[in-house]
Amino acid sequence: MSATFWESVADGNRGLTAVLFTVWVYLWLSQRQTKSAGSPKLESGKSLPTEFLAEEKVSLLTAKESSSGPRRIKGELRKAEGPKSAVQLGPQQRVQVLVFFSSLTGSTERTAKQFTAALEASLLGQTSESDQVFLRPQLLDLTQIDYDEFFISPPKSTEANQPVDYFYLILLPSYNIDTINDNLLEHMKETHNDFRIDKASLAGLLGYSVFGLGDQEGWPTEEEGFCFQAKEVDKWMAKLTGRKRAYPLGMGDSTRDSKERLAEWTEGVTEVVRQIAKTGCLGDGVPGSGDAVESDDEYVSGEDDDGEVVVDEPLQPKKTKKSTRDIDDVEDLGRIMKTSRADANDATGRAPIAIDFTTYSRTSKKPPQTVKEMVPKSSPTYAALTKQGYSIVGSHSGVKICRWTKSALRGRGSCYKFSFYGINSHQCMETTPSLSCSNKCVFCWRHGTNPVGTTWRWVVDPPDLIFDGVKAGHYQKIKMMRGVPGVRAERFAEAMRIRHCALSLVGEPIFYPHINEFLAMLHGERISSFLVCNAQHPEQLAALKAVTQLYVSIDASNRESLRRIDRPLHRDFWERFLRCLDILRERRFRQRTVFRLTLVKGFNVEDEVEGYADLVERGLPCFVEIKGVTYCGTSSSGGKEGGLSMANVPFYAEVTAFVEALDRTLRERGLGYGIAAEHAHSCCVLLASERFRVGGRWHTRIDYDRFFELLEERGPDGEWTPEEYMGEATPEWATWGNGGFDPRDERVDRKGRKIEA
Template sequence: MSFQNWSASSSEISDLPLYAVELWHEYRVPIILTTLCFLGILRIYIHQTTDGKSELRALPKLYQPETTPQPQDAKTVSTVKDKQETSVAEKNDTKKQTAANAPRRIKGELPRKAQGQKEEEAKASKIQVLIFYSSITGNTEKIAKDFAQTLSASLATPTGSSEAEHAFLAPRIVDLSEADYDEYFITPPKVLEDEHGERSGEAVDLFYLFLLPSYNIDTINDNLLEHMQETHHDFRIDTSPLSSILGYSVFGFGDREGWPTEDEGFCFQAKEFDRWMAKLTARKRAYPLGMGDWKREGLTRLSEWQTGLTEVLKLVEQTGGLGEGVEGSGDPLESDDEADADEDDGEVVFDGSTEPGAPKQKSSGSIEDVEDMGRIMADGSAATAPAPIAIDFTTYGKTTAKPRKTQPLAVAKEMVPKNSPTYASLTKQGYSIVGSHSGVKICRWTKSALRGRGSCYKYSFYGINSHQCMETTPSLSCSNKCVFCWRHGTNPVGTSWRWVVDPPKMIFDGVRENHYKKIKMMRGVPGVRAERFAEAMRIRHCALSLVGEPIFYPHINEFLGMLHKERISSFLVCNAQHPDELAALQHVTQLYVSIDASNRESLKRIDRPLHRDFWERFQRCLEILRERRFRQRTVFRLTLVKGFNVEDEVEGYADLVEKGLPCFVEIKGVTYCGTSTSSSAGLTMANVPFYQEVCDFVVALEKALHKRGLKYGIAAEHAHSCCILLASERFNVEGKWHTVIDYEKFFELLEAKGPDGDFTPEDYMGPATPEWATWGQGGFDPRDQRVDRKGKPIEI
């Protein structure tokens, strides 16, 4: 082939794609129609020639008319039956594969079990009845123990059945002040712990019973009610997290003398418990709410309630459920309308200038855009006679809400009313209640110092005369229920301030007046020294550590300002559970934070905090103290309790000191108060460490701090208080410890630079610590005389 012919052929080949495209655009319609016709004819041919003439699978029949069955022989019937079973199996397999690949659908209802399956599971599993109670004085605790024994006897094995078939375990009593809310009221435990704290491998079904007295002060009842409400409205938690339990029932104790009628408050907290438990359990009320007057027929009503409850429990044992026809088995109308007003999803109507008696328009079911709502209302008000605007905020139909009674506006109540049992209990213990939430009490060391029998550790460490010290608090409420608290567990509890707030001026005048009254009562006590009695009539120091949480008071800074204006020094003790209030606190003479444990589990066990995020709050308070270590004298207060926070926790405490870097660390052995509250928390005299054990702990802690490069040393001791002081090297000048405070210098700095002024703890550091108070000297004031319990002098 010549070069010219080859060149012409190449140009023709390169033009072929363009030519093919032109042909396709010109003849594409007839080509497509021809192809479809051919495929259709081929499909019909294959369908007619296939054996058995099976149905088309590409286009399934949407409707198939009924045909009259024709008589067939046995062989044909068998063949058809086999084909039908095969077809059904294939369809089921297809559905299973589709369901596995499809998104999971969550239905808004609990799975229902067959009655036979319920009975079988009821016989196989054990039923654990939990009896929850709350008590301030201890009466309900005794009633709960007696009730548990009586209930256990009534649920005994019936005649004719063996012990192995008995489904009920021994009822267990749970004190609400010690219970873990997350464990019992968010995710019920499937396996309970035994007496030794170990979990058995046997799963149980739970049944909740409540024995609750109602108090007109804030107690653990209010805290648990608040927890229930938060749980129900928490979007992260199912609205009915307790639906897995078998059922519940509540019995309330009240006093008709204080609350004559139910509407005015008789057993009002028990009614609230019943209402919230109905929500959290998806309405599994096993027996109606019982109520009784504990001064009159309370035990009789409790016995009647127990009789009906026993019948329900035996029915649960037989059938595995509450059954049908049982009173209170879930009917929402049985209790006072268990739907809250804020959960009303009914129609909301904005009334315009409609004529009286005009019929109300129903919602059309459409939802207006929220941003357009203001425009619609404005247009409606501008018109002459507009129709009422009906706005339906629901997305699904619901039954018409019942009319509700108009509730009065919530009024803040007093923390400790004068007619409350807490007021009576605290005044009996020697407290003077000031206003509705403050208190003052004379300390035993004040009495001792007046008679020359020794002062407390504050005099040995910081130079404070005990007979010139006032112990008070502007808040009797606390957010912890510490096992070693010597306040007998009678003070109110709470996680947030929701009471009447007394002005700081009234509190200051009230506590000072009542303190002087108590000092004057000491003038007739044998042995009181006249010169110290005269000095005691001039308060020089205030210890804000009486009871409760003083930093909880909303006007704590104003109260501190009044103390400092009178040149009264301030030692404020907080429990490391209120970081926001701690961050807003102004200057105090010395700031304490209670460090009762070195880890989360131990802190929860010994402090029994009410806050669910107690450990995070604790850590944040340590960070705040670290930030303030050059602006205030900061102190870690460690209370040692054997069996709780002493063994193997030295390293953990050293880590906390490293994080907070306080100026001082006070280590003190717990003081046993011998109350029933302490014994119920597992605290006895065996938990009180000997002074030598405290000394050994302090020496070990000092070594652990030195190992971390922290410069702390043992600065002082007061053996009589079982207390030892570790101090930072910042307060060691020329080989001598200077832990005493120059109070006059502190007030001068405060007046010159203000309550938020910038001055350091070293600026008001006082003279050297007395030699008799240093480590190894005992720390007893040489001016005084130690005596034994009978008042006889002790020769040292």
Template sequence: MTFQGLVSTWQEYRVPFLLAQLALLGVVLSIRFVQYRNAQKSKTLRAPPVRSPILVSKDKNWQEGDNDRSPDPAFREIVKKFDQDEGPLQAKVAGSQKRMPKRVTGVKATKNLGIEEAGNRKILPVIFFSSLTGSSERYARTLTNDIRQSLHRQASNVLEPQIHDLSYIDYDDYFVTPPKPAEGLQYFYLLLVPTYNIDTVLTTFLDNLKETHHDFRIDTAPLVSLAGYSVFGFGDKEGWTTEEQGFCSQAIEIDRWMAKLTDRKRAFPIGLGDVKSDVQSQLEAWKRGVESVMIDISINGSLGEGVRGSGDSLESDEEDVDTTGAGSAASKPRKPTKRIPNTSTNLGDLEDLGENHGLDTGSDADRTQISTPIPVDFTISKNTSTAPQPLKEMVPASSPTFTALTKQGYAIIGSHSGVKICRWTKSALRGRGSCYKYSFYGIKSHLCMETTPSLSCSNKCVFCWRHGTNPVGTTWRWQVDPPDLIFSGAKEAHLKKIKMMRGVPGVRAERFQEAMRIRHCALSLVGEPIFYPHINEFVQLLHADKISSFLVCNAQHPEQLESLKVVTQLYVSIDASNRESLRKVDRPLHRDFWERFVKCLDIIREKRFRMRTVYRLTLVKGFNIEDEAEGYAELVARGLPCFVEVKGVTYCGTSSSAGAGLTMQNVPFYEEVTSFVEALNTALGRRGLDYGIAAEHAHSCCVLLASKRFLVDGRWHTLIDYEKFFECLESGEEFAPEDYMGPLTPEWATWGHGGFDPADERVYRKAKKVAQEMTRSTDREDEA
């Protein structure tokens, strides 16, 4: 039959064919419907559904013995079987919650490694090495013997280490599917690897780590069961001077891929040693750190808080402000949060709280507490309250202030103190530079602890980073914690935060080890440290532990300042040169703020021969820069401090700062700061004052003016001899700042050299680096 014949046949019979198909479909549907109805009828004729024993137990009318009297035989059988298997029904009523369906919490459960008790954990160190000339093997075998002898004396839970050559093992046995540990045992990997510019077994090993991570058939973190890992690299700085140029590059790559495969279980920062200079000392320091970590794991059962998922440390110019770059938390859409009425602006202004401020604190007890009369400073008001008021905590653990400060990274000590590590500490740990205190005074940021014994302040400065979070007040009206509690708590919290950095990429092992010994304390975190009633006792505890003290006050408490004993360096914040500017910038609570300010400057003048004194000027465009150099010079002439620090304000970008009248337009450029410093230096010279520009730290936008008391033979000596300071202190005799004057200020820190330590690695933001490269390119074209 031809194609045209088929078409004609279809045209002739298509209608009957389609009707037949519809009829067949109707018959099938009818049959299915009848079957469904029959099934429903059969269900209704069956016995009633058996009730769950758990539900029966909740029936108020159910009594013991009702199971046997039930008219439903099926139900009696079910209950009888339940009683035989699970015990009497009535005895199971109290435990009925255990038989409920499993609750889904939305949190991924961690793998059970079969280790329940921390004290029962056994740690087995496994040392891997690679060597062509035999040097790395000798170091690895020496390390094995040292760990065996050292840990045998210190920790019985750390077993005798194993050692393997990467050339003779099957990678799948250790780095794809690690050896299955016995119950109560975890492996700890140590990798000692050199770096070569030729293809070696390390090249194959690195390729294997990459392939393992990217292989879709293998878990992305197959080594998550490890207790931890750490890497030490051997390099030669004659061939590769820096890490960017290839120094220990293969060790750094292995460390990075091991972090991925173990789900970031870097237990100790990577160690790097130059085989022609410091390899022995670096390896020894790394070994001590690794041993301490293994002991901690054997005791506590884990790497500790902050290691897993710690990620990169903050590198912005603001301490803890969310960045808006790609991948940051700020760039992601945020869910709307439920706001608490009337708390956004009044939270920090506790001095102004009263029963009519509309602050809803939740419970009746809290409302009663806030509505009680607030102690009043007699110097600013005639209204006094003679009724004794019970002392309460400055920052209770249940308060919004506590929540806000801890969210910002503070550790609250006791009821009114705090500690926090700044971004410069994180930067110094990674070899990316310390803050201006290192350039000016020789303080390494990773050896410095930032703390305050008082979170309260008597000012509400427009540039303060902690608007709405720290309390304010003019008198101490809270309970007082003893100084030894604050001291021990601050040290413990600081070291805990340092330990949280050991899993951060780029942290240097030797600096991490150094950071475990606190050498300096900056009493300038937030609030007013001199406000604490036992500040002298607290400073004495610092000095007894050989920790130097840098104390900053806001020039509003002359009585406390006058009674202050010797500190290593005493700061006073000079935020304006006249009464009106000071009122606008510092927004003080005292009505006689200017009189207090001037009196504090007079006290600084008296103390300048007993301790190093410093004026700290924070420049804010539109507030205290324009045409105020002469006024600042008058204030310097009044107090004659040893040093004058001039620093541009750091804008934190918060809405509270905007509400205070501060925007990015108020942040001066470094060129504007240096121009102001030169104008101030000229104004001081016209008054016959012996000052000069001694040092700078451009990255902090900070410049140091120093008294020529510290200019010896035409060279500045702004650094501090800390050992000499403690010797003078322990002698019991009076001494002057010149008695603990340190060595020469390094050339790179002096005026005109930028102030960045060349031993560190300067890291630029991408946009800033591109702009600088374009500038250098333009300069070269101009020279050509």
């Protein structure tokens, strides 16, 4: 090529170089201005020396380079941060201390009452009412409260102009039997692990503290179980509150030093509560304060670490070399196996890599847990139920003679089931194969005596043991009646032959894992089965075999009312409830289905007729029993808040007015129901489907012999309709408007004096 061409190329390169140099200078100047503007300033406005910037840069680089292990940063001792969710009290805010307790024998309840009184005197006795920061402490029984109101999120203040912040104190004995403590712990665990709920859902609390009561004679040390349930509650509260432990877990031996330990704990708690009222938060604490469990590593102080501070890394698994036990996916497995085959053929003769397919848990190995008995003979639960007249069979079943059985034996009236369905009350056995329930209904007076739970977690007794045991217990109680004045000889003789079984004593019968085998034993001796469930176990209900009559308790017409009156333990209680109604709808042409409505004044009577009509329309049961609640008193710890009073018991006129309104609503919807029978003596009325109205007369009674024939012919899964074992017409004296009292019997008052009709 010519020289002119190369000269032109050189001129072009020089021009390009000049342009690039100009751009570089411009970018360099811009970057320098940015650094200068962003550098820290002294009070005079001058930039800090470049030595400081260099030192800062080196420190950051060092921290990044050492990310594989604990970072060590030169500087001053780091101060512990306060709680992330510290609550600052406003001038109008008040502090409400809630004291929770559980008690089987009553000793913890007495201790909790004394503690609450002392705390109240200490917090409220030193300031005038106008300057009062603290509200009166409230004492709450764990068997009476709804967990969702207190242990999912803090309670909400009802007064908008005077906000309230809450502080929890929990006094808890530990039991090696199944109690409400187990349900509280299960609820806390579910709340923390529920992805729909914040893991620290109780972080809005000012703080909490737990005191455990135990007996070192039975459990000498903490490792052997001393106050173990209090420790568990303390741990879960730490997780749910986001590390808001305000005072250490206290523990006292009820046989030795519980008063001294409780006094120390009370003094410390009182001081902390007062401090929180002033500052609005728990203040500073060393790293690890409020953790759920104690750390295995001691915190390294500045003096022991040569002025350096250990900065904790996020809880992430460290990257280590893969071992033969760390197989991430199928590709890694194939790669390792290929490598092992190659190594097997290696001239060195090395053995192939062994692949371990065992799944290794990251958590420490826990000691095996023994399965508890539901009601051990040595437990306070057993003593309480026995005192109430129950005969405990095995470890989880019970039988009790009904008051209507006693009344029928003396010719003083039979149960409403005789008026409606032809059951001889003196030949009826009331029992349950499960004393446990998944509800804590407000009208149940056995709070704190029968256990509760959402799943079966106890020893399971065989059905034949239960069947033989409940029969023996029932006959023994019948024999005890032979010396009672007024017992009729012919009815006493008939009572020694059980013909009917009401599985409605207490608890949840379909909770028992072998309920179908137990039913088969009843039917094998031609004993009819009237099974009542609480509409909280749809899977067990769907698997249930044929029964003579299947009940579902309908205690409310809407979600909120059901939560208030039944106080179910299941989180999805309303969805479970509706699924059970759907199951009964599917079975209405295969067996007799019943909705049992228990009316509780002040809970589920007012303005709920339309809601009940919706439920009847959804389930379309054969019958609807409407009954006023029976007042049996309250538990000793229930009080006016937890239990019921006579004011909650509706008069019969109020029950009949409700029935007439419901009947009218069902007719307006064209659902085909009518008022079929009544039993005024037990405040109960029966609505029946028009399917059981033949020739203008109601046929609500049962042909029991025909039922057993159908069962023998077609088996427990056989297809038959309720009409096939429909009995004779309902007696005239039992129909609507005639009272429903058996004319063979004689009505008397509580003193045994005859009542004229």
